[in-house]
Amino acid sequence: MTDCFACENTNCLIKKNLKNPKIEKYIVEKHNIKCKKAQQFIMEGAPAHGLFFVRKGQVKVVKTGIYGREQIVRFAHDGEIIGHRGFGAGKNYPIGALAIKETFLCNFTNEVMVKMLRDVPELTFDMMLFYSEELNRSETKVRKFAQMTVREKVIDSFLYINRKFGQSEDGFFNIQLPRKDFADFAGTTEEQVIRIISSLKKESLLKSKGKKIGIANISLLKKEISEHNYFLDS
Amino acid sequence: MTDCFACENTNCLIKKNLKNPKIEKYIVEKHNIKCKKAQQFIMEGAPAHGLFFVRKGQVKVVKTGIYGREQIVRFAHDGEIIGHRGFGAGKNYPIGALAIKETFLCNFTNEVMVKMLRDVPELTFDMMLFYSEELNRSETKVRKFAQMTVREKVIDSFLYINRKFGQSEDGFFNIQLPRKDFADFAGTTEEQVIRIISSLKKESLLKSKGKKIGIANISLLKKEISEHNYFLDS
DNA sequence: GCTTAAAACTGTCTTTTAGCAGTTTTGAAA
């Protein structure tokens, strides 16, 4: 079993609370899971069997929407929590989750998790703040979806991907996503994404080569949406 | 000062935790506030000075959006929390809040609130679950905004208002909102809301008289959006 | 019961976006 003490994900809430000796008897209950590329490890609607932490990898969180359309709720990578909403309210996961590339996960069952939270209030407090931040992000996203044009939403998605995963030296994102995924994340169609990519290329704000996409001029791209959107930060 | 022990809001998280004697020294620090109709008690962007609970009344939570458009984030009434996002992440309120009619509020400063949470882990746990549910609702709303038509979003808003505030004997909602507010909540324009109201009246799904709106046929109205939206519940 | 400003409503026009039907390109596997 992987050792939390040796783990490098300092943003992980478990890692942050390791100094508390009470936590030790719970982390030995942790399960390690390895997912291949494209493998789904949370099924939407299935009974919740606990919380996942991404030890290393890339994950997308999806939700089946209206007319069977897929909505990508968020992306996650090292140290982040997945499946935190199968917790509390319902007994079933409201979302699905799948690995974008080979991913290593840590899993705690709901029982272990609840016991741990009851026993380590600092962890509960951190979890509460985590939810609070997620809520912030989500409500900002509601506003974006309610008010941005498709072009703005797509640009915003690129900026999000860039903030989250960054670009490598060749100037392309450190994550490979098909156009359809950008559409499902931005809340539009594949065709619109394609059209917007090509017009952004013409304006030298974006670069792309095959599947790969990268930002060519970040400040100008930000300006495209910041003109009228002063404080959108999620 | 109003007495939490005499309060009837059983859904209030403070009320739920009154059995814990540790909480008593914090609830004496509570402030009572009375708001007139249309009075704003949280300013968007202002430094957060604590958490509010609605003791009695009706509140709308708003956020200034793109091009100065207003987005109504949610409505709240007796027992509900307001301003919980000035907590944790930022020091400023990301939202504004104002009374729809005369409203009585309970207010705890951030310092008192944090001390209370540190001292009463059960309250922190409840707060965590509260945030989790809010997150659920918010993410469902993202999906709605991404995928529903304007007509569906407006109908969905009426159903939400009905679930939350109900109708009185005369068959109209127990809350009076101008068309503009429905538009700001549903993420569309006033004109669209008006058009949709009038077509829903023709179809005998809705009734309205002046400002007042009510649902005439709830099951048929639900059917209008449930056809393709199996599990939208927020 | 008048008066009047605000809110509700209506018709028309324009823009935006989605959907469809195809063609071209890409990149992985034989």
Added chain:
DNA sequence: TTTCAAAACTGCTAAAAGACAGTTTTAAGC
């Protein structure tokens, strides 16, 4: 290197939604 299915792309059309300019109705105060 060739093959071929999937992904990316393009042009066209229809539908949805927003914006504008006005008219009508409402309800609150005199």
